[in-house]
Amino acid sequence: MIRFRPNIVIESTTPFEEDCWKRAEIGGALFHLVKPCGRCSIVNVDPNTCKRGAEPLKTLASFRTQEKKILFGVNAILTGASVISVGDKVHLTTVA
Structure with missing residues (x-):
């Protein structure tokens, strides 16, 4: 996970x-999930050794490429000011 530098991680049993998801309410904060996140090549750098490799983008590219972007995660916009904390309840709205 450290390679992807996530701001928020939501545990799920279903990959991707x-x-x-369309909206997420986390501890009272409302986020609009606006688009898939295209990943840059920095995730291929091992933060422990600073060495660049082909993974994980090589594997993701084999099944998560859209419009020439390799996708992992989503970009979200916070509506209003709020504070979230580890362990906050998450309520998700999915696309119908």
Whole structure:
């Protein structure tokens, strides 16, 4: 996970479930999930050794490429000011 530098991580049992989410309410904060996140090549750098490799983008590219972008996660916009904390309840709205 450290390679992807996530701001928020939501545990799920379904891979790439976030593709279907439209909104997330976390501890009272409302986020609009606006688009898939195209990843840059920095995720291929091992933060422990600073060495660049082909993974994980090589594997993701084999099944997560859209419009020449390799996708992982989603970009979200916070509506209003709020504070979230580890362990906050998450309520998701999915696309119908």
